[in-house]
Amino acid sequence: DTGVSQNPRHKITKRGQNVTFRCDPISEHNRLYWYRQTLGQGPEFLTYFQNEAQLEKSRLLSDRFSAERPKGSFSTLEIQRTEQGDSAMYLCASSRRGRDGYTFGSGTRLTVV
Amino acid sequence: QKEVEQNSGPLSVPEGAIASLNCTYSDRVSQSFFWYRQYSGKSPELIMSIYSNGDKEDGRFTAQLNKASQYVSLLIRDSQPSDSATYLCAVSEEYGNKLVFGAGTILRVKS
Numbered sequence: 001d002t003g004v005s006q007n008p009r010h011k012i013t014k015r016g017q018n019v020t021f022r023c024d025p026i027s028e029h030n031r032l033y034w035y036r037q038t039l040g041q042g043p044e045f046l047t048y049f050q051n052e053a054q055l056e057k058s059r060l061l062s063d064r065f066s067a068e069r070p071k072g073s074f075s076t077l078e079i080q081r082t083e084q085g086d087s088a089m090y091l092c093a094s095s096r097r098g099r100d101g102y103t104f105g106s107g108t109r110l111t112v113v
Numbered sequence: 114q115k116e117v118e119q120n121s122g123p124l125s126v127p128e129g130a131i132a133s134l135n136c137t138y139s140d141r142v143s144q145s146f147f148w149y150r151q152y153s154g155k156s157p158e159l160i161m162s163i164y165s166n167g168d169k170e171d172g173r174f175t176a177q178l179n180k181a182s183q184y185v186s187l188l189i190r191d192s193q194p195s196d197s198a199t200y201l202c203a204v205s206e207e208y209g210n211k212l213v214f215g216a217g218t219i220l221r222v223k224s
Contacts, residue, residue, distance in 0.1 A: 033211060042117075042201050042214030043157065056210060091156055098210055099164070101147045101203075104156040 004105035012111045020078045021108045025094030035091040082112045115140040119215035128224045132189040136202030145205035148187045192222045
């Protein structure tokens with residue numbers, strides 16, 4: 001069990017650029033979640049996969065955000081045409097069952113300048 | 114809108130004291146409840162889970178759940194400076210598809 005791995009750890013990008021983050025969950029976990037966290041707030045749900053199927057996407061997520069989990073393994077989160085308001089920590093988590101707690105990765109900190 | 118409410122703190126306790134952290138939630142059908150610890154600049158770490166009314170103890174940590182009052186708490190006995198962190202309460206939705214997090218309570222343990 002190597003834990004949940006996220007890359008990159010930090011990303012600085014100019015406004016209007018596209019960015020992509022990667023998450024490798026714990027291998028036996030079939031559920032994968034993306035959350036976003038800003039300073040002083042708890043993690044905010046973005047989207048959730050069970051195996052390769054994206055089962056739920058937050059209404060707060062604009063069309064600029066897209067996530068994939070091909071073959072039910074790693075996942076990518078892409079943000080197109082980044083805005084300064086996208087600056088946050090993007091957290092990936094995985095779990096084996098719906099009622100289990102999550103294991104979080106170290107996160108990707110995005111700064112949009 | 115399902116909500117999880119926590120006092121933002123900071124909650125300051127002396128070393129060796131009991132720290133009591135509280136959380137209320139709005140969704141009556143929530144089934145699973147979790148406490149996460151988050152150090153500054155780090156990601157959340159699961160420390161306790163509780164699914165049934167009553168108390169659950171794990172080392173220095175005790176989680177308490179009262180579904181009728183929609184209230185969950187975390188007690189930390191013999192608090193240590195290393196316990197200083199933000200504690201996040203998380204509550205599952207009805208079918209456990211995702212967790213809803215509170216904003217967290219900052220705990221400071223003074224030596």
